[in-house]
Amino acid sequence: MRLTIVGCSGSYPGPESPASCYLLEEEDAAGRTWRVLLDLGNGGLGALHRYADPLAIDAVLLSHLHADHCLDLTGYYVLRKYHPLGPQPRIPVWGPAGTAGRMARAYDLPEDPGMREEFYFREWVGVERIGPFGVEPVPVNHPVPAYGLRVSAGGATLAYTGDTGPCASLDVLARDVDLFLAEASFRSGDDNPPDLHLTGTDCGEVAARAAARRLVLTHVPPWHDPQDALAEAVAAYAGPVELARPGTTYQI
């Protein structure tokens, strides 16, 4: 499975990166390459053009409905509906309950049909299979319904936190994964509100407890120095740790 960091800026796009968007690619047994997006936050769609044909996405998997994780589905709706090659086939969009209505309102469309002629909206309920990918949604701790996503393909497993405060389910999410993509929005020692985001220390501690084989920190907001998150995580986890950067590809 190949992971490409399309956007990794926390909470809003920064000067160096769009907001959250990650491309996963894997070939199936017939040799067809499947592509799914984990989140499609603001700025993600433009940057995606650098790494893949945007028409060649098979599914969009939304962790939650905060703007920095879903809003570029509005542009993607336009791209698929009005592309000069003609209207594109419907593809599935997984997300929390209410995703179809949320995206219709974001584009100021009538809620019926909203974007239902372009996307097949599916609610996270259990393990899903998308081509060669198996995707397990794990509810996490955020002010809105939010899911961490545990994705397996080709014998490898990646876990993505989405946005979350510390919670026991993170240990389940990250258990024995090959790569743990974890949000480090907060700095330890700040007066952080509860039940919202993780610090670099939190990410490192989960990675250590869950025996994750590699930790990649993401979602650091532009107002923080990402080196602070990295230093915190390195102090808490003995395995390999690095900061997500746009355009980096990981073969997992």
Ligand SMILES: [Zn+2]
């Ligand atoms: Zn976020």
Ligand SMILES: [Zn+2]
């Ligand atoms: Zn959020």
